[in-house]
Amino acid sequence: MNEQKVMAKTAYLALDEKKGEDICVIDISSISVMADYFVLASGMSTPQIQAMVDNVQEKMGKAGFSLKRLEGNKSSSWVLMDYGDVVVHVFHQDDRLFYDLERIWSDGRQIDPAALEELSLDVIDSPRAEFSQIKKGEGFTVTITVACYPEIEVKDYK
Numbered sequence: 001m002n003e004q005k006v007m008a009k010t011a012y013l014a015l016d017e018k019k020g021e022d023i024c025v026i027d028i029s030s031i032s033v034m035a036d037y038f039v040l041a042s043g044m045s046t047p048q049i050q051a052m053v054d055n056v057q058e059k060m061g062k063a064g065f066s067l068k069r070l071e072g073n074k075s076s077s078w079v080l081m082d083y084g085d086v087v088v089h090v091f092h093q094d095d096r097l098f099y100d101l102e103r104i105w106s107d108g109r110q111i112d113p114a115a116l117e118e119l120s121l122d123v124i125d126s127p128r129a130e131f132s133q134i135k136k137g138e139g140f141t142v143t144i145t146v147a148c149y150p151e152i153e154v155k156d157y158k
Contacts, residue, residue: 004029007065007086008037012113014059015041018052021093024102025111036085038108040101042093046075052090053079 008025015023020041029036043049057067065083072079077092078099089101 004036004085006063007060007083008039008111010059010063010065011039011056011081011083011086011088014056015039015052015088015090017059018048018055020052020090022096023113025113026102026105026108027111028105028108030109031105031107035082035087037087037111038101038105039086039088040091040096041089042091042096044093046077046092049077049079049090049092050074053081056081056088056090 012023012025020043023039023041026038026040027036028034028038041052043052053072060067060081060083065086067081068084069082070079071082077095079090081088081090091099
């Protein structure tokens with residue numbers, strides 16, 4: 001599974017956990033260079049929107065994904081979170097209807113949420129590193145486990 005899909009699923013689940021409405025994932029990788037996926041969701045109130053934004057930031061951070069840019073604030077009716085390959089849009093319901101990003105990006109491919117739910121997320125809370133063969137003057141092996149990635153091994157690093 002590629003990193004972008006993991007990011008999209010992580011955002012989707014975080015929004016769903018806070019009762020986001022009409023959550024959709026749009027694959028825009030074939031029509032745009034700015035991102036691979038848009039994840040859109042609606043909230044019914046400003047406090048709900050903020051709770052959704054906070055939860056996405058928490059879950060994405062725990063999964064090892066860095067927020068590149070945040071547009072909007074605690075009183076905004078549209079908050080954009082840019083994670084590079086995945087951009088998350090959280091709207092107040094009225095603003096989502098007005099801006100209608102689904103229509104603007106209709107050349108993208110809607111991803112079935114059920115397909116996202118089938119993806120396995122073996123997320124750990126933080127990266128771990130295990131060192132072996134540590135002796136002065138000799139090389140060593142480092143095994144790093146990072147959220148959502150298989151183990152990465154770097155051998156004979158000096």
